[in-house]
Amino acid sequence: xxxxxxxxxxxxxxxxxxxxxxxxxxxxxxxxxxxxxxxxxxxxxxxxxxxxxxxxxxxxxxxxxxxxxxxxxxxxxxxxxxxxxxxxxxxxxxxxxxxxxxxxxxxxxxxxxxxxxxxxxxxxxxxxxxxxxxxxxxxxxxxxxxxxxxxxxxxxxxxxxxxxxxxxxxxxxxxxxxxxxxxxxxxxxxxxxxxxxxxxxxxxxxxxxxxxxxxxxxxxxxxxxxxxxxxxxxxxxxxxxxxxxxxxxxxxxxxxxxxxxxxxxxxxxxxxxxxxxxxxxxxxxxxxxxxxxxxxxxxxxxxxxxxxxxxxxxxxxxxxxxxxxxxxxxxxxxxxxxxxxxxxxxxxxxxxxxxxxxxxxxxxxxxxxxxxxxxxxxxxxxxxxxxxxxxxxxxxxxxxxxxxxxxxxxxxxxxxxxxxxxxxxxxxxxxxxxxxxxxxxxxxxxxxxxxxxxxxxxxxxxxxxxxxxxxxxxxxxxxxxxxxxxxxxxxxxxxxxxxxxxxxxxxxxxxxxxxxxxxxxxxxxxxxx
Ligand code: HXC
Numbered sequence: 263x264x265x266x267x268x269x270x271x272x273x274x275x276x277x278x279x280x281x282x283x284x285x286x287x288x289x290x291x292x293x294x295x296x297x298x299x300x301x302x303x304x305x306x307x308x309x310x311x312x313x314x315x316x317x318x319x320x321x322x323x324x325x326x327x328x329x330x331x332x333x334x335x336x337x338x339x340x341x342x343x344x345x346x347x348x349x350x351x352x353x354x355x356x357x358x359x360x361x362x363x364x365x366x367x368x369x370x371x372x373x374x375x376x377x378x379x380x381x382x383x384x385x386x387x388x389x390x391x392x393x394x395x396x397x398x399x400x401x402x403x404x405x406x407x408x409x410x411x412x413x414x415x416x417x418x419x420x421x422x423x424x425x426x427x428x429x430x431x432x433x434x435x436x437x438x439x440x441x442x443x444x445x446x447x448x449x450x451x452x453x454x455x456x457x458x459x460x461x462x463x464x465x466x467x468x469x470x471x472x473x474x475x476x477x478x479x480x481x482x483x484x485x486x487x488x489x490x491x492x493x494x495x496x497x498x499x500x501x502x503x504x505x506x507x508x509x510x511x512x513x514x515x516x517x518x519x520x521x522x523x524x525x526x527x528x529x530x531x532x533x534x535x536x537x538x539x540x541x542x543x544x545x546x547x548x549x550x551x552x553x554x555x556x557x558x559x560x561x562x563x564x565x566x567x568x569x570x571x572x573x574x575x576x577x578x579x580x581x582x583x584x585x586x587x588x589x590x591x592x593x594x595x596x597x598x599x600x601x602x603x604x605x606x607x608x609x610x611x612x613x614x615x616x617x618x619x620x621x622x623x624x625x626x627x628x629x630x631x632x633x634x635x636x637x638x639x640x641x642x643x644x645x646x647x648x649x650x651x652x653x654x655x656x657x658x659x660x661x662x663x664x665x666x667x668x669x670x671x672x673x674x675x676x677x678x679x680x681x682x683x684x685x686x687x688x689x690x691x692x693x694x695x696x697x698x699x700x701x702x703x704x705x706x707x708x709x710x711x712x713x714x715x716x717x718x719x720x721x722x723x724x725x726x727x728x729x730x731x732x733x734x735x736x737x738x739x740x741x742x743x744x745x746x747x748x749x750x751x752x753x754x755x756x757x758x759x760x761x762x763x764x765x766x767x768x769x770x771x772x773x774x775x776x777x778x779x780x781x782x783x784x785x786x787x788x789x790x791x
Pocket of ligand 1: 373374375376377406407408409410411412418421422444446447448449
């Protein structure tokens with residue numbers, strides 16, 4: 263048979279019976295939806311087990327710890343990206359903390375290592391935009407292998423969109439970043455751009471280049487924790503503002519921090535009702551020694567000043583010579599900056615200047631009044647400091663205070679010498695109310711150093727330089743360092759009994775509550791970064 267004689271028409275086969283489909287009912291569709299939603303929420307069993315075996319919770323378990331029970335509203339749960347997995351490795355949405363709205367995203371390490379691709383990034387962009395639009399804080403829970411390698415430049419583009427939004431939202435809504443796993447490469451810039459960064463010991467790591475690259479480039483061998491663990495960033499680099507031993511206490515402290523912050527830069531501060539009680543704090547006079555160089559713990563002073571002795575210290579493990587903390591005075595939130603005489607005698611150095619400067623700027627951006635507790639011998643001398651940019655970093659703190667338009671109360675406890683006196687919110691740079699204890703000594707420098715400079719020739723020529731020095735020091739102290747010298751010249755508003763510090767500060771803050779100050783119009787100043 264030739265080909266033209268062949269019957270090329272397809273054989274007619276009987277249509278197969280369609281499989282029996284369940285009738286399309288609302289109940290059936292709802293069951294299917296419920297089954298899918300449960301499957302997405304439960305995730306991959308093995309990957310979840312591995313996450314738990316690493317001592318980490320899943321993204322959803324973390325959100326349960328962070329948010330008020332049952333308050334989470336998820337967005338784009340069904341969204342898939344290059345991973346083809348629902349959520350694309352990030353759980354995003356909004357919930358409440360103590361009844362106040364926050365936006366959140368939690369990276370899900372069980373899906374492609376929480377790596378960030380285009381869809382994953384788009385979800386983050388969405389909640390960031392909603393946070394700004396509604397004037398709500400944003401909390402990021404990071405646990406990610408970084409840019410999703412398979413998506414190439416789209417992943418990098420996604421990161422850029424996060425960074426740009428963070429900068430635009432800076433000073434508009436509080437931004438909190440929590441690192442609960444790896445946060446490698448450029449991804450680390452997101453915690454660095456946030457207002458506050460939390461890390462958990464043993465499980466969180468943050469670095470620009472991992473141990474393998476470090477070894478390949480420089481031969482240096484370090485572990486993940488040595489390179490970028492929580493203690494490294496909480497104690498040495500200063501990237502982490504808070505370090506915790508476990509996820510529960512970490513997320514609990516995120517809630518506590520949020521309770522102290524306004525939701526945005528125009529909302530009034532969260533006030534808790536406070537019964538007017540006796541504000542006298544006689545213990546203060548015993549905590550601070552009269553001798554100018556005897557150490558004590560400034561935390562004990564702060565505990566006396568704030569409601570219930572409760573405060574939240576920021577960067578507790580870094581630059582301990584300056585203390586930065588949030589607390590309440592008569593129910594109202596304040597930002598406290600204090601020299602810490604028990605660490606390096608409370609001198610200012612490069613790290614302390616940077617730490618305090620960033621804290622002051624945060625408080626100013628969000629309308630949180632500043633209370634500055636001064637007991638400072640000066641700047642830390644030495645080549646290490648000078649070569650490390652002590653002048654540049656000190657200028658940051660100076661700039662931050664000069665620029666701050668929130669109510670500013672300064673309390674000088676003991677000594678305040680030289681440039682460090684000026685920088686610690688002196689009258690000359692704009693503090694609104696300066697209070698001093700009767701122990702205050704404000705001067706260009708301490709008596710001995712001053713006498714050695716001014717009377718160098720006389721001392722060299724003297725037969726008894728020790729006696730002469732003692733006499734000159736006494737005279738210098740009597741004339742220039744006595745507790746009323748600055749007050750008589752209008753640089754201190756009041757010399758107060760230490761026991762009355764809390765009430766004097768509270769009265770000052772009440773007086774300044776409606777303070778408004780506007781600088782000249784300009785695009786922005788040029789803060790010495
Ligand atoms: C795609 C990734 C990934 C990534 C991890 N995974 N990181 N997939 N892109 N960046 C996947 C893994 O293939 C694996 O998939 C799953 O996530 C879990 O990873 P493991 O390696 O099995 O987990 P673990 O042993 O715990 O190690 C975690 C890790 C490691 C340390 C994070 O995965 C790692 O080193 N990843 C690469 C980190 C990195 O170099 N990222 C790029 C940084 S540069 P399966 O399918 O096997 O479960 C960057 C640029 C950003 O981020 C620039 C912004 C400006």
